[in-house]
Amino acid sequence: MPDMHKTILAFDFGEQRIGIAVGQSITGHASALATISARSRAERLEKIASYVHDWQPTVLVVGQPLYPDGQASEMTALAAKFARQISEHFKLPYALVDERYTSVAAAQEIKNQVSTKGSAGGLDAAAAALIAEQYFAQTSLSNQP
Numbered sequence: 001m002p003d004m005h006k007t008i009l010a011f012d013f014g015e016q017r018i019g020i021a022v023g024q025s026i027t028g029h030a031s032a033l034a035t036i037s038a039r040s041r042a043e044r045l046e047k048i049a050s051y052v053h054d055w056q057p058t059v060l061v062v063g064q065p066l067y068p069d070g071q072a073s074e075m076t077a078l079a080a081k082f083a084r085q086i087s088e089h090f091k092l093p094y095a096l097v098d099e100r101y102t103s104v105a106a107a108q109e110i111k112n113q114v115s116t117k118g119s120a121g122g123l124d125a126a127a128a129a130l131i132a133e134q135y136f137a138q139t140s141l142s143n144q145p
Contacts, residue, residue, distance in 0.1 A: 019124030030132030063099030
């Protein structure tokens, strides 16, 4: 019987900033947590470690940036490398999720929220939440009989 309840941490990877969100499979929804920036791989892992400790995820989900036609870019390889690094470091499985248009959708979502100002940091974390929800949508479809 498959695990019916998962907590995931989702990441919108960028070379300057990484958006982080937490999601629960039981609801299929996610919440933006934070945006981090780090000068080194070690600093990045240290900052992510506090979220892994606090949320105890069962899966790490990383957005996979692709061109609109589905072709890979240089950032596709960097995001995949990041996913492998955090997976190895935290001894957790990872999944890559197509993130095309998540930043556009996140910007629209932030714009629609009256009390939120659309800063770049908020945009990255909101995009991570959309990546988490995309993961849940894809995994629920693949689990259909």
